Amino acid sequence: MKLSWMKRQQYLGYLFIGPNMIGVILFFIIPAIYSFYLMFTDYKFMSPDTHFIGLANIQKMLGDEVFYIAIKNTLMFLLSVPVSIGLAFIVAVILNRSVYLKKLLRALYFMPYITSGVAVAFVWMLLFHPNNGPINGILRSIGIANPPGWLSTMETSMYAIDIIWIWFMLGYNMIIYLAALQEVSGELLEAAKIDGARTWQTVRSILWPLVSPTTFLLLITGLIMSIKQFGIIQAITQGGPGNSTTVLSLFIYQNAFRYYEMGYASAVSWALFLIIMIFTVIQWLGQKRWVHY
Amino acid sequence: MNKSLLNKSIITLIMLFFSFVMIVPFLWMISTSFKTPAEVFEYPIKWIPTHFNWEHHLKVWTGQSSFVHYYLNSLKVAVISTIGAVLLSSLAAYGFSRIEFKGRNTMFMVYLSMMMVPPQVLFVPKFIMFDWAGIFNTHWALILPGMFTIFGVFMMRQFFLSVPQEISEAAFIDGAGHFRIFSRIILPMAKPSLATLAIIDFSWHWNDYENALVFLIDHDLFTVPLGLQNFILENNVDYNGMMAAATAGIIPMIVVFLLGQKYIIEGVASSAVKG
Numbered sequence: 001m002k003l004s005w006m007k008r009q010q011y012l013g014y015l016f017i018g019p020n021m022i023g024v025i026l027f028f029i030i031p032a033i034y035s036f037y038l039m040f041t042d043y044k045f046m047s048p049d050t051h052f053i054g055l056a057n058i059q060k061m062l063g064d065e066v067f068y069i070a071i072k073n074t075l076m077f078l079l080s081v082p083v084s085i086g087l088a089f090i091v092a093v094i095l096n097r098s099v100y101l102k103k104l105l106r107a108l109y110f111m112p113y114i115t116s117g118v119a120v121a122f123v124w125m126l127l128f129h130p131n132n133g134p135i136n137g138i139l140r141s142i143g144i145a146n147p148p149g150w151l152s153t154m155e156t157s158m159y160a161i162d163i164i165w166i167w168f169m170l171g172y173n174m175i176i177y178l179a180a181l182q183e184v185s186g187e188l189l190e191a192a193k194i195d196g197a198r199t200w201q202t203v204r205s206i207l208w209p210l211v212s213p214t215t216f217l218l219l220i221t222g223l224i225m226s227i228k229q230f231g232i233i234q235a236i237t238q239g240g241p242g243n244s245t246t247v248l249s250l251f252i253y254q255n256a257f258r259y260y261e262m263g264y265a266s267a268v269s270w271a272l273f274l275i276i277m278i279f280t281v282i283q284w285l286g287q288k289r290w291v292h293y
Numbered sequence: 294m295n296k297s298l299l300n301k302s303i304i305t306l307i308m309l310f311f312s313f314v315m316i317v318p319f320l321w322m323i324s325t326s327f328k329t330p331a332e333v334f335e336y337p338i339k340w341i342p343t344h345f346n347w348e349h350h351l352k353v354w355t356g357q358s359s360f361v362h363y364y365l366n367s368l369k370v371a372v373i374s375t376i377g378a379v380l381l382s383s384l385a386a387y388g389f390s391r392i393e394f395k396g397r398n399t400m401f402m403v404y405l406s407m408m409m410v411p412p413q414v415l416f417v418p419k420f421i422m423f424d425w426a427g428i429f430n431t432h433w434a435l436i437l438p439g440m441f442t443i444f445g446v447f448m449m450r451q452f453f454l455s456v457p458q459e460i461s462e463a464a465f466i467d468g469a470g471h472f473r474i475f476s477r478i479i480l481p482m483a484k485p486s487l488a489t490l491a492i493i494d495f496s497w498h499w500n501d502y503e504n505a506l507v508f509l510i511d512h513d514l515f516t517v518p519l520g521l522q523n524f525i526l527e528n529n530v531d532y533n534g535m536m537a538a539a540t541a542g543i544i545p546m547i548v549v550f551l552l553g554q555k556y557i558i559e560g561v562a563s564s565a566v567k568g
Contacts, residue, residue, distance in 0.1 A: 012471045013397060016388030020381045021400065023441030027419065028407045034418035045420075091308070099305040107554055108312035111319070114550045114557060117500030118518040119542035122525055123322045126532055132334030134321060141336065167315065172561065179562035228411045231502040235522060252413040257507060262417045269414040276409050 038266035045260040057267035067268065069243045070251040073158055074227060077247050080162040080169070081222040085215060087166065088173030093203055095174070096181045106178065110171035118235045124164050125151065125236050151237060154244040161233055161245055165226065173218050180214040181207065213287075220283040224276055248272055319543065326350065326537035333532045349537035353524070358512070360541045363520030370435045370516055371498035377440030378494050379487055386449030387475050391461060408443050416507050423508060434508035435516070439498055445490050448560075452486040453479060489560030492553040496546060517542050 039057060043050045061067050095105055112120070127135050128150035139147035150160040184207065192202045208215075230250040233239065239246035239254060246254070249272060256265035320340065325333055326349055328342045353360050388394075389401055419438070423429040428437065456479060464474045480487070502518035509515060515523060524538045550557065 006465075009465075009471055010392060010394045013388045013392035013394035016392065016471070016475075017385045017397075017400060020385035020441060020446065023381065023438070024404065024407060024443070027438040027441055028410065028415065028443075029403070031415040031418035031422065032407070032410050034422070035414045038417060091311075094304060094308060098301055099308050100301060101305060101309070105305075105308050105312050106558070107550075109315055110558060111316055111547075111550065114496055115319070115543050115546040117542070117546070118502045119521055119539040120318060122521065122535060122539050123318045126325070126333075126535070127318060127321065129334070132336075134334070134336070134338055137334070137336035137338070167318075170315070175558055175562050228413065230413075231506075234506070235502065235518075249411070249413050253416070253503075253507075256417050256420075262421075266414070266417055269411065269417070272411050272413055273409065276411055280409050 035266045035269065038263050039270055041263045043263040043266075045262055050263075053263070057264050060264060061268055061271065066243055066246065066251065070246050070248045073244070073246055074248045076158045077161060077165065078223055078226055080165040081219065081226055083162075084166040084169040085173050085218050085222065088170050088218075089177055089208070089211070089215070091170070092174045092177035092181055093207060096178060106175070109174055112168050113171040118231060120168075121164070121232045121235045124160075128160050152241065154242045157237060157241060157244045161237070164232065164236075165229075168232075169222060169226075173222070176214060176218055177211060180211045184210050216286050217283070220279050220286070224279050227272065227275060227279075248275075319547075322536045322539050322543070326533060326540050328533055330531070330533060346533070349531075349533040350540075352534055353537045353541050358520065358523060358527070360517070360520060360524075360538070362513075363515055363517045364541075364545075366432070366514060366520075367499055367516040370432055370439070371495050373436050374439030374498045375491055375495045377436070378442045378445050379491050381440055382442055382445030382490065383449045383480065383483065383487065384475075385446045386453055387471075387479060389446065390450045390453035391456075391458075391474075391479070392471060404443055404446060408447075412503065420507060429508060430510045430514065432514060435498075435501070435504055438504075439501075442494060445494065448490055449483065449486060452483055456482060485556065486560070488553065489556040492549060492556055493560060496549060496557075499546060499549075 040052055040054060041050050042053050042056070091109060095102055095109075099105060127133055130136060130147075130149040130152045133150075135150070136147040148156045148159075151157050188206060189202060192206055197205075227247075228249055230247065230253055233245050233247060233250055234253065237245045239250050248268070252265050252269045252272065255261045255268065321338070324338075324340050324342065327345045327347070328339075329344075329346055332339060332342060389397065389404075419434075420429065423434045428434050460478060461474055464478060469477070500518065501516070502522075505516050505519045509519060512523065521538050521542045525535050528534045528538075
């Protein structure tokens, strides 16, 4: 009697997971399978018939000049990830020990991450205004006669996007580092002090190695998060000027919803999936190696 | 001793300066929204305008495409999605963490693998499916998928795993089933985690530009990010108006952040370190 009741209780597991599972099937699994099929078709929105075209989309992708530009822009965009992590580490080390107003400072550095969205993208658009923007105003006032055109020229636009992204990610990385630093024992640092280690030596040879699993985690998750991002870039530049800020994820969006080349967009989106999968596998392997420092 | 106090004060001042750099876009935005057009790009920057101009904010809130409308749309989408997501995630997380049953680990692996699939893969098929189901260009195209967050399941599962199993066993002996244990014991214990998930989820939906961009066409349905974009396209030389509109878009998030700061920061920290 008691046993059968226990057994019935086990079946409740399906009831608990069921409602969520239905959504995951409808909004993740079925679309993913559907997209995999679309990759091999010439599906265009509103066009009367669709053909199975085998690997033609993948061939088209590999021959598409803009695809390679998008890859190059994506790599330039991903450069912002290690920069943001490095800056966040410095901020976290300082906030962790040697300041007053710790909570206030932590909140201020974190604010861009939580409040940011398209709204802030438009603010940056004006801050970067090439002729009269406040950023170039400051640069001119410190003696730079020809400040960069930022978002308005092909050579500099990706760097301007990088700056915005570094600013956005910094607070998130800092919070994670602060959590990791709190687990570093104070005794270890005291011992280093007694040994006469200088501050930067302590940071370099004790703190930095101790938080290396966190650095690794932030690097991989940051790369994955950034490679999926296109909203801010779409809002500010729509990929321009030229194709200078067309990153891979934006390239997919534009092919699908500006040119309605949905089969082609699906093929490219699986290339993006492949990159994310490689990052994820690296993360698994790395985590195994780093269980013990 | 005095020297280290001095050091600490100097470092605090330096860090305060850099934190000012971090929030300067917000300050500039608010300041510009009260200026006259001639003052926008004045240099050196006048942080407090000589005369406060409310006309730009008036235009944003009462103009042809008023933000009142976008706010209501965004609130509707974000609130319903968040309630659904918190409820469905905690139910599933309980199943994944505190009930042993056949196929559980396989199902969990499926969830794990879905985390790797980027939204770009799903946009096109969802677009076709929603069109077919008649929910394309309605709020349901945002709300229904918004109620399912794999991240939320992971986060709540992490918390439920940390609750000792003995608590459930004791309740079992008293004759309580899983639904009772879930609703009377585990869920009340999880209040801080629920709050964290709710705040993070709400902020996602409030800031969600990408899904709205793909799934909404009608101006009447626009949420705040799309409304903002629309405002900026229509008023692309009115910089003060643009900044008043941006302020309208950001203020709710600043309020949410100030109210739920503790939950947000701790939630973000714990979810990544232990995940």
